Amino acid sequence: MLGKRVKPSKEEMAQAIRKWKQERGPKSVPQNLVRPSIPTDTIIYGDNIKVMRTFPNNYFDTIITDPPYGLKFMGKKWDYDVPSIKTWWECLRVLKPGGTLLCFAGSRTQHRMAVNVEDAGFILKDCIMWLYGSGFPKATDISKQLDKGHEREVVEVAGKSGSKRNSMAGDFAGGEYMTTAPTTPEAILWNGWKSHGLKPAYEPILVAMKPNDGTYANNALVHGVSGLNIDGGRINHNEPVKTTKRTKNTGISWNKENCGLRESPTN
Structure with a gap:
């Protein structure tokens, strides 16, 4: 006689999930396999997962990658799908807490890329759009x-x-x-009607981060990485910035302080 099925408690479910993550998630690399410090601007040729496994935990400040988009380009095996969660687990392991991941993706498959990145443990923060006008539409008339x-x-x-x-x-x-x-x-x-091949004009770049070790301030002091250097990306200019006076009803004006531009130093 079959016994009555007992629904597990929330704590039991949480323990099961933690155990599953420990067994299936990113693992620490044995110290005898850890790669020594390498100089910057170094290209290493090899299988990405195998190469990443030679690096210790929390090694890199930032990851900028342009992986396969999963478009099955010309039937090639390397583009059969977007990188699996297993790949992003290794990226998460070698990235320092609070480190940023910038991942290029295809306009048709960015959702699949984002899901795998998030399921691996990254926090999706935003999406940068790379716009260009050189794309050529490939639509059927x-x-x-x-x-x-x-x-x-x-x-x-x-x-x-x-x-x-x-x-x-x-x-x-x-x-x-x-x-x-x-x-x-x-x-x-039906003149003028074409298939759904719109002119390629943008490429999304997923912006994600490895969870902080505490607050942003604590992460900066402990790991040397934290957030994004927004001021470092501002555009220098030589033209004077026009400012407008604020009134009680105009709201926030676009002015010298918040426009995102920075005056170039005069010689």
């Missing part, structure tokens, strides 16, 4: 698909000056780009 087998009239030919993309599959010939008009009624109806 639905109108042209409907006109397949029909001749389309060329209504415009772009000049040969400027950037040439002869290596791209499409209506490029000798550096010229040909714009064609739809032929069939269905193609006319």
Whole structure:
């Protein structure tokens, strides 16, 4: 006869979770495998997890990485998925408490990257957006698909000056780009409609941190890392900053103190 199932208490659940993390989480590296101090600007070639395991705990101040995005690029095995939690466990181990992780990610798979980073023990703090205008949209023209087998009239030919993309599959010939008009009624109806391949114009950078050892102030004194040097990233300028007077109803104005700009020292 089966006994009645007893629901574990919150304390028992907490103990089980702690035990699981101890067994499955990042482990300390034996001292005989610890890599001695290395100079800065050093490139080490090898498997990332195996290389990280040669470093002691709390070794690095910051981690800046551009890992695979999990886009299955050209069917390559190395891009089959975003890095696993196991990889981020090692990153968490070698990073000092309070250290910052900047992780580039793909616009389509950033959510998967963020979940694994957070599940490994990092605290997600923000996201930096790297914006660029050089991306080229790779979308399928639905109108042209409907006109397949029909001749389309060329209504415009772009000049040969400027950037040439002869290596791209499409209506490029000798550096010229040909714009064609739809032929069939269905193609006319769907002219201008394309697949979901929007122009690539941004790349997210996840901003995460290893939990502090106490307060930010304590972490700075004990481990030598804490937060971000915001003032160190301000933009110098030589133009005088225009300030406005505050009134009771205007709220906070954009002024010299809070605009984020810093006057360059005069010679």
